[in-house]
Every structure is written in C-alpha cells, then in structure tokens.
Amino acid sequence: MTKTILSGNEAIARAAFEAGVKVASAYPGTPSTEILENVVQYPSIDASWAPNEKVALEVGIGASFGGARALVTMKHVGVNVAADPLFTLSYTGVRGGLVLVVADDPELHSSQNEQDSRNYAKFAKVPMFEPSDSQEALEFTRLAFEASEKFDAPVMLRSTTRISHSKSVVTTGDPVTDLPETGLEKNPPKFVMLPGNARKRHYVVEQRLEEMADWACDQPFNRIEEGEGDVGIITAGIAYQYAKEVFPNAPVLKLGLVHPLPKQLIRDFAARFKTIYVIEELDPFIEEQLRAMGIEVHGKDKLSLCGELSTSRVRQGLLGEALKPETQEDLPPRPPNMCPGCPHRGVFLALNRLKAYVTGDIGCYTLGFMPPLSAMDTCICMGASIGNAVGISKVLSDDERKKVVGVIGDSTFLHTGVNGLLDMVYNQSTATVIILDNRITAMTGRQDNPASGYTLMNQEAPEVDLEGLCKSIGVKHVKTIDPYELDLTRETIREEMERPEPSVIITRRPCMLMKRPVVERKQPLFVDGDRCTGCKVCLNLGCPAIEWDAEAGKRGQAKVNKFLCVGCDQCRQVCKFDAFGVCDE
Amino acid sequence: MNRVKNILLAGVGGQGILLASEILSEALMLAGFDVKKAEVHGMAQRGGNVVSHVRYGDKVFSPTIPDGEVDILFGFELLETARNLDQLGTEGVVIANTLKLAPPSVSIGKEAYPAGLAEKILEKVPNAKIIDGMGLAQQAGDARTVNIVLLGALSTTMDLDEAIWQQAMEKMIPERLLEVNKAAFALGQSA
Numbered sequence: 001m002t003k004t005i006l007s008g009n010e011a012i013a014r015a016a017f018e019a020g021v022k023v024a025s026a027y028p029g030t031p032s033t034e035i036l037e038n039v040v041q042y043p044s045i046d047a048s049w050a051p052n053e054k055v056a057l058e059v060g061i062g063a064s065f066g067g068a069r070a071l072v073t074m075k076h077v078g079v080n081v082a083a084d085p086l087f088t089l090s091y092t093g094v095r096g097g098l099v100l101v102v103a104d105d106p107e108l109h110s111s112q113n114e115q116d117s118r119n120y121a122k123f124a125k126v127p128m129f130e131p132s133d134s135q136e137a138l139e140f141t142r143l144a145f146e147a148s149e150k151f152d153a154p155v156m157l158r159s160t161t162r163i164s165h166s167k168s169v170v171t172t173g174d175p176v177t178d179l180p181e182t183g184l185e186k187n188p189p190k191f192v193m194l195p196g197n198a199r200k201r202h203y204v205v206e207q208r209l210e211e212m213a214d215w216a217c218d219q220p221f222n223r224i225e226e227g228e229g230d231v232g233i234i235t236a237g238i239a240y241q242y243a244k245e246v247f248p249n250a251p252v253l254k255l256g257l258v259h260p261l262p263k264q265l266i267r268d269f270a271a272r273f274k275t276i277y278v279i280e281e282l283d284p285f286i287e288e289q290l291r292a293m294g295i296e297v298h299g300k301d302k303l304s305l306c307g308e309l310s311t312s313r314v315r316q317g318l319l320g321e322a323l324k325p326e327t328q329e330d331l332p333p334r335p336p337n338m339c340p341g342c343p344h345r346g347v348f349l350a351l352n353r354l355k356a357y358v359t360g361d362i363g364c365y366t367l368g369f370m371p372p373l374s375a376m377d378t379c380i381c382m383g384a385s386i387g388n389a390v391g392i393s394k395v396l397s398d399d400e401r402k403k404v405v406g407v408i409g410d411s412t413f414l415h416t417g418v419n420g421l422l423d424m425v426y427n428q429s430t431a432t433v434i435i436l437d438n439r440i441t442a443m444t445g446r447q448d449n450p451a452s453g454y455t456l457m458n459q460e461a462p463e464v465d466l467e468g469l470c471k472s473i474g475v476k477h478v479k480t481i482d483p484y485e486l487d488l489t490r491e492t493i494r495e496e497m498e499r500p501e502p503s504v505i506i507t508r509r510p511c512m513l514m515k516r517p518v519v520e521r522k523q524p525l526f527v528d529g530d531r532c533t534g535c536k537v538c539l540n541l542g543c544p545a546i547e548w549d550a551e552a553g554k555r556g557q558a559k560v561n562k563f564l565c566v567g568c569d570q571c572r573q574v575c576k577f578d579a580f581g582v583c584d585e
Numbered sequence: 586m587n588r589v590k591n592i593l594l595a596g597v598g599g600q601g602i603l604l605a606s607e608i609l610s611e612a613l614m615l616a617g618f619d620v621k622k623a624e625v626h627g628m629a630q631r632g633g634n635v636v637s638h639v640r641y642g643d644k645v646f647s648p649t650i651p652d653g654e655v656d657i658l659f660g661f662e663l664l665e666t667a668r669n670l671d672q673l674g675t676e677g678v679v680i681a682n683t684l685k686l687a688p689p690s691v692s693i694g695k696e697a698y699p700a701g702l703a704e705k706i707l708e709k710v711p712n713a714k715i716i717d718g719m720g721l722a723q724q725a726g727d728a729r730t731v732n733i734v735l736l737g738a739l740s741t742t743m744d745l746d747e748a749i750w751q752q753a754m755e756k757m758i759p760e761r762l763l764e765v766n767k768a769a770f771a772l773g774q775s776a
Contacts, residue, residue, distance in 0.1 A: 005614050005622075031625075109625040133621075133648075166623040166648035169614055241646040311651040324652040324671065331668050332696055334597065334688040336633035372693055539693040544632050547687045548694030556694065561687075563728075 006170045008163040011134040012101055013038035014172055015141030016071045019097070020179045021045050023063035025056040027415065028444040029075030030110040031164040032103035036073055037447075040457060044175075045071075049447055049456045052382070052415040053078035057085045057100065064098040064154075065191060067182035069145050073101040076117045077381060081416065083120070088193050089154050090124045091201040093208075095185065097148035099141060100126075103159040106281050106308035110443075112362065112381065114306070116282035121156050121259035125205050127212055128156040128259040129221070130237040134168045140256060142173070143221065151208050158258070160281065162238045162308065213260040221256025222265055232273035234266065234286060234297070238309070243279045245311045246318065261289055270295045277302075277318060281309045338367050340545040341521075341566035343483045343509035344436050347407070349541060349574070350490035351375040354497065356405045359388035361417070363409035364443045364511075365436050372542045382412055386420025389431035402497050406433045411441035411449040414464060418473070425474040425502050432496045433504045435466060436483075438511040446513055454516065470504045477503035484509055486573045512566055522567025523583050525560050531579035532557040538571045538580075546571055589642035591650040592739075595669045596661025597686050598635050601732030604757065605659075606637040608736060612753035613641040616745050623648035634665050659739055661718075661732065662686050667702045670709055679706055679713035680739045682731065714738060716776040722769055727762075730769035737773020 006014065012035050016024060024047040026036045039047040050056035053074040060072035074082060079102050086100070102120070105111040121128035127147060129140040137159065144155040189197050216222055227250045235243045236255040243252060253269045255261070270276050270290070278287040278299035287299035302317040303309065315321040338345055348368035351358050352375040360366055360376040361384060369376040378388050389406035396404070408417045413435050424431060441447040448454045451464040470478045477499060483489050489507065496503040510519050524545075534555040538546055545564035550556040560571075562583065572580035592609065596602050606622055613620045618641040625635075638650045654674045660666025660681035673679070683703070691698045706713050716738055722731040733754075740750055750770065758766050 003614070005610055005620060161625060162623060162648055165625060166621055167610060168621045168645075168648065169619060238648075241648065244646040245651070310649055311647045312653075315651075331664060331699060332688045332690045334632075334634040334665070336598075337689055339632065370689070536694060542689065542693065544687075544689070544692060547692050550694065550697060 002172050004170055004172065005167045006134045006138070007034065007165060007167045008131065008134050008137040008159050009034035009165070010038045011137040011170050012073070012141050012157070012159070013042070014170075015138040016045060017042040018138075018173050018175045019142045019145040020069055020176045021071045021145070022068035022096075022182065023060065024048070024071040024073070025050050025059040026073040027051070027053045027056055027078060028441055028447040029078050029103070030444055031105055031161045032073045032075045032078075032101065032159070033444045033447065034164070035101060036456060039071070047456050049449060051450055053082040054085060057082040057089070060098055060100070061085060061089055064094045064096045066096070067180060067185065068096040069179065070096060070098045071101065072098070073103070075111065076102055076104040076115050077111065077113065078102070079117055079120050081382070083124070086120070086126070086154070087124045088198075090126050090205055091193055091198055092191050093152035093204070094148055094154055096182070097145035098154045099144045099148060099157055100154055101141070101157045101159060103161070103164045104282070105161050107161070109161050112379065114282060116285060117156070117158050118258055118285040119283065121158075122285075125209055126154050126156055126259075127151065127257060128158055129256055130158045130258045131163055131256070132237050132240040132254070133163070134166070134170045136256065137163060138170055138172065140221065151212055153208055158237065160238055160308070209260045213263055216257045216260065216262040217265040219257070222262050223254050223256075224269060225252040225254060227251035230274040231277060232269060232275070233277045233279060234269070234290070235279040236286065237281065239279045239281050242309050242311050242314045246314045255286070258286065261286065263293060266290065266295070267293065279303065279309070279314060279318075335370060336367060337370065337542065337544055338364060339512050340543055340564045341512040341568035343438055343507065343511070344368060345373070345541055345543065346483045346486045346489050346570050347434060347436060347493075347507050348373040348375040349486070350493050351405060351407070353490060354494055355403065356493075356497065357392070357400075357403045359385045359392065359404065359406045361385040361408040361412050362443075363412050363436075365407060365409055368407070370542065372540050376407070383408070383416030383420055386417050386424055386431075386433055389433065390420065390424045390427065390429040393429050393431045401430060404431045405493070405497060406431055408433065408435055409442070410435060410437040410439065410451050410466065413466070414450050418469070421470065421473055421475070421504070429502060430500050431502070432493070432499070434493070435504060435506045437466060437506050437508040439508075440511050440514055442511045442513065446511065446515065466506055475502050475504050477501060478506065479503075480506040480508055482509055483507035484568060484570065486570060512568075522569075523585060524562040524565035524567055525569070525572060525580045526562070526583050527558050527560055528579050528581055529553060529557060531577050533577055533579075534558075535576070537574055537576065541570055541574065543571060589640050589645050590656050591654055592639040592657045592659055593650055593655045593669055593672055594637040594639065594659045594661065595665040596635055597665060598632055600635075600661045601729065602635050602637050602661055605732040605736050606639055608753045608757045609639050609739070611757055612745055612749050613639070615749045615752055619643060619645045621645045621648040634668065636669065657739065657742060659735065661735060663702045664688065664699065667699070667705060670706060673710065677710065678742055679710045679715075680735065680742065681706060681713060681715045682718040682735055683715055684719050684731070714776075716773070718773070721772040721776060725769035725772050726765045727769070730766050733766045733769040734773035734776070737770040738776050740770070741774055
C-alpha cells in the first residue's frame with residue numbers, strides 16, 4: 001500500500017499487474033498508448049504491440065482461452081477494427097478474465113472522430129466500467145477482471161483523455177496470488193461459434209446482462225452520495241468530477257458500471273427528486289435508457305453532444321453562466337507541425353508541386369495537410385489511403401487518374417494498409433502508393449512495430465521486408481528512395497504517377513526522434529545574408545527551424561534557428577541562390 | 586475546506602513542460618495536498634502549444650481548471666503566456682519566460698511575432714515576473730534546464746518547504762542530471 005501520483009493509464013497498468021494479468025496486447029493509439037508502455041515495467045506480464053487492434057484482441061482471447069488473465073487496450077476507433085472478434089467473444093465468454101480497455105477522445109485532441117465507446121458495450125452486450133480518476137482506474141480494472149470471470153464475459157473499461165492523461169493520487173494494492181494454472185482445456189460448445197452453438201450462447205448473453213443489472217444495484221461502485229435540494233444528479237466517469245465541482249452539495253448517483261445499468265437503484269434514486277440531471281460526455285447513453293424506463297430527465301437538452309465537458313461547460317449548460325473566451329483570439333495560432341528534419345517534409349513538398357490528389361492516412365504525416373505543404377486531400381481511418389486511391393481512380397478520366405497518390409506510414413501500412421494494396425493489385429488499379437517508412441510508429445510517441453526490428457519488451461525481432469511484401473502481393477514496380485534527396489524524390493513520384501500500372505514508392509529515412517539507434521543531429525545550417533534574395537522558396541518547406549526576418553536584406557530574408565535545425569539539408573536543396581551553408585563545428 | 590489552487594503551465598511542445606509539472610505535482614503531494622494534473626499528448630505535442638493544468642487543495646475534483654480561475658500562470662514562452670492571460674483570475678500571478686518561439690504563420694512570413702507582449706502582460710498583472718530563463722539555464726550549464734530555472738522562480742511564489750522541492754527533484758530527475766538541474770533551480774529562485 002503506497003501513495004503515489006499516477007495517470008489513469010499508469011494506474012490501469014498497475015492494476016493489470018495486481019490482477020495477475022499474464023498477457024497484454026495492444027496497438028498504440030492516443031490516449032491509450034501509455035498503458036502498455038507502463039505494463040512493460042512488470043516482468044510477470046508478456047506485453048506486446050500487435051499489428052492492429054483486431055489482432056491484439058484475438059491474442060487476448062487466445063490467452064484467456066488458455067486460462068490466463070489478459071489485458072487488451074486501444075483507442076476508441078481501434079474498437080471499430082476489433083469489433084469483429086469482440087461481438088463473438090461476447091457469446092463465447094472467457095476462461096481467464098479478459099478486460100478490453102478503450103480510451104475515448106472527446107474533443108478530438110488527437111483523433112479523427114469522437115465516437116462514444118459506451119455504445120459498443122450495449123451493442124456487443126458486454127459489461128463496461130467507467131472510472132472517474134486514477135484511483136478508480138486501478139480499482140475498476142481489478143474489479144473488471146473479477147467480474148469477467150464471475151459472469152463469464154469479456155469486460156470493457158472505458159477511459160477518456162482526461163482520465164488516461166490526468167494524474168491523481170493513488171493508493172496501490174498488492175498482487176493477487178491464487179489464480180488458477182493455465183493450460184489446454186477443450187470446450188467446443190462454448191468456444192466454437194458455429195450457428196448451432198452460437199444460438200444457444202445468445203441466450204446465455206442475454207441472461208448474463210440481466211443478472212449483472214441486478215447485481216450492480218448493490219455494489220459499491222454504483223453509489224449514492226447524499227446531499228441537499230430537490231435536484232438529483234446521475235453521472236459517471238470524468239463527468240462526475242465536473243458535476244461535483246459545480247454542484248458540491250447535490251445528491252449524486254455515481255455509476256461505476258455504465259453497462260448494464262442498475263435499473264432498480266436508478267428508479268429508487270430518481271423517485272426521490274423533482275428533477276434529475278444526467279451529466280455525461282458525448283452521447284445521451286444513460287439519458288436515453290432512463291427515458292426508456294419512463295424517467296423524465298434533463299441531459300442533452302442542456303449539455304452539448306459534441307466535445308468534452310468541463311466545469312465551465314456544465315456551469316453554462318445547467319446554471320446558465322456565460323462561457324469565458326478560452327484564449328486570446330487576436331494572437332497567431334500555434335498548430336502542430338512536422339518536426340525539423342522530418343523525412344516526410346520533402347515528400348509532401350513534391351506532392352504539392354506535382355499537384356497530386358493525395359489520399360492520406362493516420363500518422364504524423366497527416367500534418368502534410370497543413371500549409372504551406374497543403375498536400376493531403378483525404379484522411380478517413382487507419383489504412384484507408386490505399387482503398388480510397390483505388391476507388392477514386394475508378395471514376396476519373398485518364399488524365400485525372402494519374403494525379404491520385406495514396407500516402408501511408410510504415411506502421412499504418414502494416415496495420416490495415418496491406419489489405420488495400422491487395423485490392424489495388426488484384427483489381428489492377430493504376431494508383432501510386434507511397435509508404436513513408438520512418439522505421440517507427442511516430443505519432444503516438446515512437447512505438448515499435450513489425451518493421452522496426454524490436455518488440456515492446458525491447459527484444460530484437462525480425463523486420464518485415466516491405467519491398468518483398470509489396471512484390472509478393474504482385475506490385476511489379478517497387479522503388480525505395482531517401483526522401484532527403486529532394487530531386488530524386490520528386491522525379492520518382494512523377495515517374496510513378498505517369499505509370500499506368502500499380503506502383504509503390506518506399507521513402508525510407510528514420511524519424512528524427514528515434515532513440516534506437518539515436519538519429520544523429522548534424523551541424524545546423526545558416527543563411528548567407530549576401531546571397532539570400534528573400535524569394536521565400538525555402539519557407540514552402542514549413543520547417544519550424546526556418547524563420548522569416550522581415551527587417552533583413554532588401555525585402556526580408558530567411559534565417560535558421562540553430563537551436564532547432566538538425567542539419568537535414570532539405571532547405572539548402574530547394575534554394576536557387578545557394579544561400580544556405582553549414583555552420584562550422 | 587480550503588479553496589483549490591490552480592496553476593496553468595503554458596508553452597510549446599518540447600520545452601520540458603511535462604517534467605516541470607511532474608515535479609510540481611510530486612512536491613505538492615509530498616506537502617500533503619490532494620493533487621490532480623491534466624494535459625494532452627499525441628498530435629498536439631508536435632510543435633503545437635501545450636498546456637498542463639495542476640490543481641491542489643484538500644480535495645480536488647476536476648483535473649482541469651475552470652475557465653478564468655487560474656491562480657498562477659506559469660509561462661514557458663511569451664506568446665503562449667499571453668494567449669492564456671484571460672485564464673487568470675483576479676489576483677492571479679504570472680511567472681513567465683522571455684523566450685519567443687515563432688509559430689508557423691510567423692516562420693513563413695505571413696505575419697510578425699506580436700510586439701509588446703511582455704508589456705501587455707505587465708499591464709494586466711503589474712507584479713508579473715518575466716525572467717530570462719534561457720540565459721539562466723545557460724549560466725547553470727545546460728540550456729535544457731530552462732524548465733527547472735522557471736520552476737525555481739515559481740517556487741518563490743508558493744509556500745512549500747525547500748526540502749520538499751529538493752526531494753521532488755531527486756525523485757523525478759535522473760541522477761546524472763541532478764546537479765545541473767539543482768543549480769538551475771537555485772538560479773531561478775534568485776531571479
């Protein structure tokens with residue numbers, strides 16, 4: 001029992017250790033990534049990055065069927081990928097406890113949508129816990145494993161950005177010791193979901209939910225905090241904290257299990273008050289079920305369906321207080337940008353110059369959308385770039401078709417992009433695909449993947465041969481280039497766009513932030529004031545290390561911030577006046 | 586119950602804001618407070634503006650600070666300090682760095698870095714402390730300790746024992762970097 005400050009993600013990792021988890025699998029995704037990165041500190045757990053969320057869940061299912069407790073984690077959109085095994089896992093149930101942690105991202109801090117994962121619990125008919133701070137993240141994760149085994153069900157635990165990435169004081173516990181041994185145990189009627197078996201299991205699933213709803217009425221994780229006044233509040237997760245901040249003295253029914261709902265407990269609570277507020281983030285998940293029970297409530301009539309809640313937004317919605325402006329609007333914004341020396345930069349400069357129509361994907365390179373590179377035209381989901389390129393090519397004229405380029409990162413390609421490439425070759429699309437191979441899963445903080453040569457547990461692993469993989473699928477034209485060579489990059493992309501056959505260009509250069517091996521920073525460059533004409537061509541790279549000095553020269557000049565410059569040389573290559581030089585050692 | 590106190594750290598990704606907020610939170614926990622802190626990771630960190638909320642008191646609910654209720658605005662970069670000026674409550678305190686980092690629109694010459702930001706901050710908060718964190722960090726022996734210099738300056742506005750700050754740094758900073766960081770902290774305290 002020690003007191004420490006943990007993020008929600010660290011607390012979930014700690015709970016996995018305390019719960020005796022043997023296998024943990026995930027695909028990185030903000031805000032869930034740090035869970036597995038922290039699981040690594042507990043050697044009793046076999047932790048690994050899977051190529052995608054579907055595989056991660058399937059690995060977890062296998063471990064559970066072998067009798068072990070298994071943890072699977074992902075971001076909200078990852079559940080879309082893992083939904084196929086999830087829905088049938090609901091039917092089979094588990095052997096060792098299985099907990100699927102899903103981290104939602106209300107407000108889209110780092111996501112492409114803000115879907116509410118509680119709907120998945122209802123849809124897949126699995127129980128879901130929702131913690132409101134790091135202490136509950138730890139306790140509910142442990143509870144989820146117990147409930148998983150007690151009710152023979154996979155159990156979901158929903159976090160959100162403000163739970164996963166907020167830190168609060170946690171008292172940790174001791175690990176469990178009395179878990180059953182693992183080993184093979186056949187049980188085909190339970191684990192082989194042929195129609196004849198699955199039909200029977202569906203009844204088990206429905207009954208399980210009813211039993212859980214009754215059980216949940218007198219469990220301490222669904223608790224009433226008595227208070228004053230004739231307004232009762234029903235809330236869960238991070239929204240509970242905002243509710244307490246705004247209504248410190250109001251009576252609150254705080255739900256720890258958001259699916260299935262403890263109906264009788266809710267009826268009894270609601271009957272005591274004239275007015276009920278349901279305070280929940282995103283969808284009216286609790287609200288609609290209460291309405292279906294015939295309970296009149298205020299919820300989304302006063303609180304937004306979009307974005308995250310906050311103390312101020314709850315005050316605005318329920319107390320009518322005006323929102324204060326969040327930031328000073330007249331100041332220049334500071335959106336995210338590719339790092340100095342990013343190997344993606346030159347590729348997007350070339351795509352911009354070639355006036356390509358770029359079907360994009362999910363990763364750091366989605367920032368290729370930002371001006372001045374402005375070279376991304378679509379971005380849907382992990383792996384979508386290639387399928388999107390194939391589809392749009394089908395409906396274009398010969399001239400326009402040449403413009404279509406799918407752009408995808410190494411990790412995203414292995415996640416679900418390979419499937420798109422299979423379609424592209426099989427159905428003979430002529431689109432061009434660029435695999436931006438920076439040797440790592442960069443956006444989420446540099447996680448290893450099947451092409452990086454290492455595992456999550458820092459062991460060496462075979463590297464996927466991306467060229468060989470593309471060729472084996474049937475791509476005849478696979479070219480690998482160094483994206484720091486700007487002329488070669490542009491020429492290669494131009495040639496392959498012209499080619500009336502499927503082609504793949506692999507641009508290979510490690511992310512500047514790689515730690516293993518460390519990417520060497522070269523001497524910074526400088527601008528020679530005698531040569532710079534102020535033409536601004538180098539500014540088209542959008543490099544954070546190049547700044548505009550309006551006072552210098554006749555009409556302003558570029559200058560290099562030597563603290564930021566890593567010496568990648570891309571600016572020197574675009575300069576027509578030979579104005580960039582390399583600083584002396 | 587004492588009112589919850591709110592500290593907002595604001596700057597640019599890569600400035601060491603997360604480490605500073607970790608040490609701050611650790612020190613507050615060691616001092617016996619309930620502490621919560623919140624920030625976002627991922628795409629926002631790629632050179633974008635970063636904020637970290639730190640709240641402490643007898644009991645803290647929300648990990649994020651309600652709009653306009655910041656007690657101490659702790660700025661690592663001038664523009665980002667100014668951007669969050671409206672978040673200050675009455676009697677709010679400002680500890681800020683003189684450093685200017687150009688946002689993209691300034692880098693590409695579309696607009697100039699706003700002039701007179703320090704003056705604007707001082708106009709709103711006359712006793713704001715705006716220090717040359719980078720200069721002091723270089724004086725301490727490592728430009729990367731600028732976050733700890735600033736933390737030292739912040740510590741003078743908070744009522745925590747020196748021993749607690751030292752203990753928190755010892756826990757959160759690797760041993761080989763401890764000496765230079767402690768020197769940076771001391772320089773920040775006397776700035």
